[in-house]
Amino acid sequence: MNENQSDEQYGRARVQTTPELEAYYKELESLGAGALWTVANDIEPWEPKPSSIPMLWKYDDLRSLVLKSSELVTPEQAGRRVVYLVNDKRKDVSAAVGWLYTGIQVTRPGEFTSAHRHKASALRFIMEGSGGYTVVDGNKIMLEVNDFVITPNSTWHEHGVEESGKTCIWQDGLDIPLINALEANDYAVFDGTQPLVKPINYSPLSYGGAGVVPADVVWDKPYSPLFKYSWSKVYPALLEAAKVNEGSPYDGIIMQYSNPLSGGHVMQTMGASIQLLRPSEHTKAHKHTGSFVYQCAKGKGYSIIDGKRFDWKERDIFCVPSWMNHEHVNLSDTEDAVLFSFNDLPVMEKLGLYQEQAYIENNGYQEKRE
Amino acid sequence: MNENQSDEQYGRARVQTTPELEAYYKELESLGAGALWTVANDIEPWEPKPSSIPMLWKYDDLRSLVLKSSELVTPEQAGRRVVYLVNDKRKDVSAAVGWLYTGIQVTRPGEFTSAHRHKASALRFIMEGSGGYTVVDGNKIMLEVNDFVITPNSTWHEHGVEESGKTCIWQDGLDIPLINALEANDYAVFDGTQPLVKPINYSPLSYGGAGVVPADVVWDKPYSPLFKYSWSKVYPALLEAAKVNEGSPYDGIIMQYSNPLSGGHVMQTMGASIQLLRPSEHTKAHKHTGSFVYQCAKGKGYSIIDGKRFDWKERDIFCVPSWMNHEHVNLSDTEDAVLFSFNDLPVMEKLGLYQEQAYIENNGYQEKRE
Amino acid sequence: MNENQSDEQYGRARVQTTPELEAYYKELESLGAGALWTVANDIEPWEPKPSSIPMLWKYDDLRSLVLKSSELVTPEQAGRRVVYLVNDKRKDVSAAVGWLYTGIQVTRPGEFTSAHRHKASALRFIMEGSGGYTVVDGNKIMLEVNDFVITPNSTWHEHGVEESGKTCIWQDGLDIPLINALEANDYAVFDGTQPLVKPINYSPLSYGGAGVVPADVVWDKPYSPLFKYSWSKVYPALLEAAKVNEGSPYDGIIMQYSNPLSGGHVMQTMGASIQLLRPSEHTKAHKHTGSFVYQCAKGKGYSIIDGKRFDWKERDIFCVPSWMNHEHVNLSDTEDAVLFSFNDLPVMEKLGLYQEQAYIENNGYQEKRE
Amino acid sequence: MNENQSDEQYGRARVQTTPELEAYYKELESLGAGALWTVANDIEPWEPKPSSIPMLWKYDDLRSLVLKSSELVTPEQAGRRVVYLVNDKRKDVSAAVGWLYTGIQVTRPGEFTSAHRHKASALRFIMEGSGGYTVVDGNKIMLEVNDFVITPNSTWHEHGVEESGKTCIWQDGLDIPLINALEANDYAVFDGTQPLVKPINYSPLSYGGAGVVPADVVWDKPYSPLFKYSWSKVYPALLEAAKVNEGSPYDGIIMQYSNPLSGGHVMQTMGASIQLLRPSEHTKAHKHTGSFVYQCAKGKGYSIIDGKRFDWKERDIFCVPSWMNHEHVNLSDTEDAVLFSFNDLPVMEKLGLYQEQAYIENNGYQEKRE
Structure with a gap:
């Protein structure tokens, strides 16, 4: 070559x-x-060329505006009451980065949306509140802070908060820009509310075991039967892994949310990960294809993306575009920091487009440009 | 719903x-x-929304211009001497339809290109000439009219025509626009010409058998080991199938070029098909996701795409955008007509985005709009 | 038909x-x-013909004899100090049922075996003791009562009990008879003791999370990377599933131990399940291909196999031959009963040989013959 | 180790x-x-231990006896009029080698068997005659000499010879002994003759193309949709491969009959291969797990199996047991020799039991023991 x-x-x-x-x-x-x-x-560029820029959205800035939306419009009017985050270079496709959409949704006690479905896939990461729930194809699932929940493509879904709950805020992640670009999106409205087909929390109670799966149930869908990944199980798993693993030089202790029936990504077009940065950990930089949206679930630190520093703390959201060098730092020397992220890796992998390159200059750490 | x-x-x-x-x-x-x-x-559109329009490029119009390019520029200057066909609505991404690129390349006897590779995948359908060849990762393959040949993503490839041959014209198909959009394309130039690693035509002679594959060779690549699909074998297979099959109501006798080691598409991001319309056959209309570029390999007829008629004969090229109704007609009542096409179905299928809908009004035939 | x-x-x-x-x-x-x-x-029999008979081995009978073996022979002399259970009709192949071997192994504090490997696969279910461990390909794993642990084919493995532990008794399950019959077994002795390649319990701490798997580790083996399935996680999963599932009419709440990276069986030739019979539950009878060895992990009850009643309580072992009707009963009306079992279902499934038939007479319950 | x-x-x-x-x-x-x-x-043997011995059955000896059977019994009486070949060490299970059965069947013009099915899989290699046919699940397929045809497990099948044909003799191969040993075999008789569901030769005419498969037909069976592998296509493929391949040191030019929709074995439990030994070729010896039955389809030569020489010519049948060294020799210095073989490799591979070892002494050639 x-x-x-x-x-x-x-x-x-x-x-x-x-x-x-x-x-x-x-x-x-x-x-x-x-x-x-x-x-x-x-x-025919020499190397992958991202169209997005790295950006960070501070929750301190956004929270009051998100809450304000619940005073300005009703779910009935808005469809979903969401503030979406948009990349300065991707306004034309309403994407936060690459072909991924993200938004912050607020639902007050007693509110709920109507059910709908689309070819785009969706996921949520719970930021605040209690008594929130999602109904996916007739399966009602209760949500708690830092839970990760999926509503795969073409499943009927609706969301709400019980009367007895507290105002819920969660991050939505969708591949709407991608599915639109691929000229394959569709949309349908459910007539009325979905009837429940299973007891509440059927999915996580049936498929949330470790190393065991129901032996007498057939699952033939191309996505995970586990619709909710509870923080109460995921965070301990991170801590257990941290006891015996060196971790990735680029990501610390990183685990992928997985379909327990395949070991693969939770959905056909989007994947998600959870990673723990140990006290004072400063990872090395690398770049790879695929777009990523992060939310800080715990702790505080910063990431250097394409040479620029982005400081984050709990609930802040930021993005890393394809093929941009990035490294992560936990600013605490006593507490761990945890980053949730979602991505389009299933697309990269299935189409044979994933590639990765370590940053080798300067012992693997980017020189800050500013 | x-x-x-x-x-x-x-x-x-x-x-x-x-x-x-x-x-x-x-x-x-x-x-x-x-x-x-x-x-x-x-x-969030109700149905898939194509951004392209249907178009047809007449070979009679283009052939002389394609040949003229060989007088205007050399392969050394041009990289590849290609006239590309561009959709009126996709000029920004140089696509013929959706995210697919197509072009017509001319190579004179004794000419050859330098070797290069890219993350985009490529394929070719031979239109004219003799003595043409492609070298794929050190495998030299001789090409004849109506042969279909692949150069999968990241394989080194170069093309040429033997001194003793006749000027070759072939259609190129690539997913460059898609791989660029997914921010994953790359490019590299090979230093000098590729050394051959196998006897000429090793791939088609080894993997071109029907129902048998080499038992002692390991193939671990994510694409077909059969780089060339010879018209001399494909056309008889179509005729054999036509003897015992009703065929598809929408496509007549249609066969997919397949990876003999998986039965699936020839490459990770693009597929291709060959279809035979029996004398006077007029298929019914349907629409589906996925973009298609056709070349007429034999005969003459027309297609009605989104209500508009496009007449074609041998070597004409036309496209069908995603989710547009289309039906095909063989205008001869004595001869069969054969259409080659390539598409992005692997993307649609792997990402769970394929859907199809029959046109039910008017007994399945579109009313012409003009 | x-x-x-x-x-x-x-x-x-x-x-x-x-x-x-x-x-x-x-x-x-x-x-x-x-x-x-x-x-x-x-x-060419009309229906599958088992060669084994159903049998039950009472732990009360065997325990003292098993312990006695530790007085009669040393691990050095015996290789492994195991009492094996043999079907009256399968003595020629040393099988407990069909082509499956099972035995009861005793290890005293401070004792350990030498490492060896074989093409046969092995598994263990812990019956008594503390401080037991297995080393699988350099991974040391601590064992507790009712834990399930695998030593897949061709992995180096050895077992022992820490000096500080208590005498351990566990059930071994192997497919030695099958692999011998298939003329494919082999055996090798490790020179000395295996060096540890990972921290203790690396495997269960890394792969024992629910719905998450290490994102940065490549696993390319054809068996589960999770070598131990802890009772402390499995039993709660059974209880959770019991809250929202009707269960199988033939097996109650039944879960399959699974490879978290595939959702399939833990090893290539043997699978294992854990099932909970709710208080007073009496399942219906069915028969299927595949041989099964059960151990009662909790509670008491009986099974009717081919019309004959076999009473069991904690630690008793029994077998169900291929294509014999069987139903299970929990004799307690307040406590649940739990049955562990292992089987050759991977063989049946991969070779296309699995079939199942409900017992329809008498509303699904066998008439006892005695 | x-x-x-x-x-x-x-x-x-x-x-x-x-x-x-x-x-x-x-x-x-x-x-x-x-x-x-x-x-x-x-x-727990150190190495795989075959229970069979190598044997060769000369067609010159058997042919007249096979034909005589057609005078002694009718198809109505015999079910199928077959002389089966049995290994001296496997008489208890009626196997020719390992767990594989083989026999020679004769059918006179106008004769046909009744239809039946079983969990065992079957295959045939045509030795003599014309006008023979097989009906597989309603698909009638005409047979010619050296054609290879499959009747997968649980498909209804029957055989016959047209009135206008000539007495047909073919070799049957089944895994009856294996499926019986796995306690999973069954049998059913079809009530009357199968109605044809497709035109004659639908399967080979639809799926017998090279590198193309029907694009509009769904096939969801776990075996090949191509029921017949015609000598008229297979032998030319061998010759083409021979032009550009060195071949295997142990097998010459060897190709596996494959499922065109998967690239894998033709059925779930048995595979088959065709191999060409070039003039005077003498392959090196190796051994591997898996049992093999060979028929010489063309030419003459010998094989040395476990140190013993077995001379064969067209239509002779011989076997190679698991883990026995074997090498093949073409005795002609002008003509090629072709060996058909079938085996239980799918079982070995799916269960993780395949292993192979080259014979290294004496430059890879066995010393003859006699």
């Missing part, structure tokens, strides 16, 4: 334009055609 | 703007955020 | 012997051949 | 018997138990 990434070499387009060529290009254009060499170097 | 697809119903965003809301939206915008209900109905 | 299972019909061998045929048979025999019709009805 | 395979070492059972132990053993026996160390070394 040639390490030279200059366009001034054999194998790249280097045609000088001439009046004759200009005329030729016009003729082609009139026929719905063009000369490849006029665009080749642009559409 | 509610068949009503009006936005004026519960479950869709129906917020009337007010000065207070306008102020709220501004505040959100200053924080890199927005109110979901201002975009929800746009980003 | 013809429900008639008489051999006196067309399609079954019904040849009357004659002197001429006798001579013909002799001639064939001299050439290493025979006439199929002389054996066809025997080798 | 310890290369020492002596039982006189730590890790093997080395208990000297005593009167006290004898009494102990008796007590165990009375409880359906035994001491493992009395059988351990026997049931």
Whole structure:
């Protein structure tokens, strides 16, 4: 392989334009055609080219605005009462990063949305409140802070908070921009509320065991039968793993939320992870394909993304675009810090597009640019 | 499910703007955020929404221009001497339809390109000439008219025509726009020409048997080990199938080019098919997700796409965007017609996005709109 | 299909012997051949034919004999100090049922075996004691009562009890008879003791989480990376499932020990399950292919197997041969009963041999024959 | 690992018997138990231990006897008129080698069997005649010499020869002994003759293409949709492969009959291969797990199996037991020789039991023992 990434070499387009060529290009254009060499170097970049920039959204800034939405509009009017976070470079597709959408949803006690479904997949990470619930294809699931819950593509779903609960705020993650771009999204409204088909919490109580799965139930869906991943089980698992693992140099102790019936990602197009940074841990930098949205679930620290520092604490949300170097730091020297994240890794992996590169300069730590 | 697809119903965003809301939206915008209900109905369409329009490129129009390119630029200057076909609605991404690129490449006897590779996958369908060849990861493969050949993602590849051959023209198909959009493309130039690692035509001679595969060779790549699908074997297979099959109501006798080691698509992101329309056959209309580029390999006929008629004969190229009704007609009452096509079905299928709908009005035939 | 299972019909061998045929048979025999019709009805039975009989081994009978072995022989002499349980009809292959071996092993504090490996797979269910451990491919794992632990085929393994522990008794399960019958078994002795390659309990602490798996570790083995399934996690999972599941009519609340990276069986040739019979539960009878060895982990009850009643309580072991009707009863009306079992279901399933049939007479309950 | 395979070492059972132990053993026996160390070394062999011996059945010897059977019994009486070949060491299970059955069946013009099915799988290799056919689940398939045809487990099947044909002789291969041993076999008789559900030869005409499969047909069975592998396509594929492949040192040019929808074995429990030995080719010896039955389809030569020479020519049948060294020789220096074989490799592979070892002494060639 040639390490030279200059366009001034054999194998790249280097045609000088001439009046004759200009005329030729016009003729082609009139026929719905063009000369490849006029665009080749642009559409064949040497390395993956992200269109997003790294961004961080502070919960301190957003929380009051999110709550205010519950005074300004009703769920009936709004469909869902959500403040969405948008990347400065992806406003055209309403994405937080790459092709991923994220938003913050608020639901007051006694409120609930109508049920709907779409080809886009959705997930939630609970930030505040109590008595929240999701109904997925007739399965009602109670939610607590830091729980992770999925509503896979084409499942009917609705959300609400019990009268006896407290105002709930959660982060939504969807691949709406991706499914729209792939010209495959759809939407349907459920007529009325879903009838429950199973006892409350059937899914997590049946599939939430460790190393055991129901032996007499057939599951033939292409996503996890475990719809809720409880913080009360996930955080202890992180702590157990931390006892015996060195961890990843780039991510500390990192675990993937997984489909217990396949060991793979929870849904067909989006995956999610939870990672623990030990006190004072400062990971090395690497970059890889795939877009990531993070929420700090515990502790405080910062990440350096493409050379720029982003400080975060509990509930802050930030993103890492594809192929941008990033490293994470836990600022506490006594407490662990925990980052939740979701991503489009299933897409990268299934299509053969995942690649990763360690940052080797400066012993693996980016020089801050500012 | 509610068949009503009006936005004026519960479950869709129906917020009337007010000065207070306008102020709220501004505040959100200053924080890199927005109110979901201002975009929800746009980003959650009721049905898949293609961004492309159907188009047909007549070979009679293009052939002379393609040949002319060989007088205007050299392969050394151009990288590859290709006229690409671009959808009127996808000029920004240089796509023929959806996220698929296609072009027509000309190579004169004795010419060859330098070797390169990219994360995008490529395929070719041979239109004219003799003595053409492709080298894929050190495997040299000779090409004949109507042969289908693949150069999977990240394989080194180069093309040429033997001195003793005749000017070759072939159609290129790539998923460059998709891989760019997924922010995962890369490119590398091979230093010099690839050394051959196997005898000429090793791949088709080893894996081109019917129902038998080498028992002593391990193949661990995520794409087909059969790099060339010879017309001399494919067309007879179509004829054999036609003897005993009714065929698809929408596609006639249709076969998928397949990886003999998996039965699946030839590559991770693009698939291809060959279909035979029997004399006078007029298929019914349907629509499905996924974008398609067709080339007529034999015969003449027309397709009605989204209500518009497109007449084609040998070597004409046309496209069918996602979720557009289409039906095909063989205009001859004595000869069969054969359509080659390539598509992004592997993406649709792996991501759980494939869906299909028969056109039921008018006994399955579209009323022409013009 | 013809429900008639008489051999006196067309399609079954019904040849009357004659002197001429006798001579013909002799001639064939001299050439290493025979006439199929002389054996066809025997080798083509109408239904699966088990060779084993149902048996139960009472722990009260065996425990003292098992302990006595530790006075009679040393681990050095015996290799492993095990009393094995053998089916009256399978003594020729040392199997407890079908092609499955089981035994009861005793290890005193401070004792340990040497390491070895074999193509047969092994598993253990802990019956008594404390301070026991297994080392699997350099992973040391501590064992407690009712824990289930695997030592997959061709992994190096050894067992022992810490000096500070109490005499341990556990049940071994192996597929030695099967692997011998398939002419594929082997054996190797490790030179000295295995060096530990990971911290103690690395496997259960890393892979014992519910719904999360290490994101940064590659596992490419064809068996579970979770070597120990702790009773302290499995029993609560059973109780949780019991809250929201009706359970199987034949097995009560039944869960399969599973490979968290595939959702499938723990090993390639043997599976294992844990099932809870609710107070007074009396399941219906069914039969299926596959051989099963049970151990009562908790409570007391009985099973009716092929019409015969077998009473069991904690630590008793019994077997159910292939294609024999069986039903289970919890004799307590206040406490649950728990049965551990292991089986050759992976073999049945992978080879397409699993089938199941409900007992329909008498509302699903077998008439006791005695 | 310890290369020492002596039982006189730590890790093997080395208990000297005593009167006290004898009494102990008796007590165990009375409880359906035994001491493992009395059988351990026997049931845990150092290497795979075949129970069969290599054998060869000469067609010259058998042909007249096979034909004679058609004078002695009718298909109505015999079920199927078959001479089966039995290993001297496997008479108890009617196996030719390991757990595989083989026989030679004769059918005269106008004769046909009744339809039946069983959990055992079956295959056929055509030796003589014309006008033969098989009906598999309503698919009638015409057979020619050297064609390979499958009747997978639980498919209804029947065979016959058209009135206009010539007496057909074919080799049957079944895994009856294995499925019986696994206690999973069954049998059913079809009431009358199967109605045809597809045009004649639907399967080979639809799935017999090279690198293309029907795009509009769903196949969800665990075996190949291609029921017949025609010599007219297979032999040319062998010749094509021979042009560009070195071949296996142990098998020459060897191809596996494969399921075109998976690339894997044709059925769940049995596989089959076809191999070409080039003029004068003498392969090296190796051994592996799995049992094999061969038929010479073309040419003449010999095989050395476990040190013993077996000469074969067209239509001779021989077997290679598990873990026995074998090498093949083509005795012609001008013509190629072709060996068909079937095996239980799917079982070995799925259960993780396949292993292979090259013969290294004497440059890879066995010294003949006689």
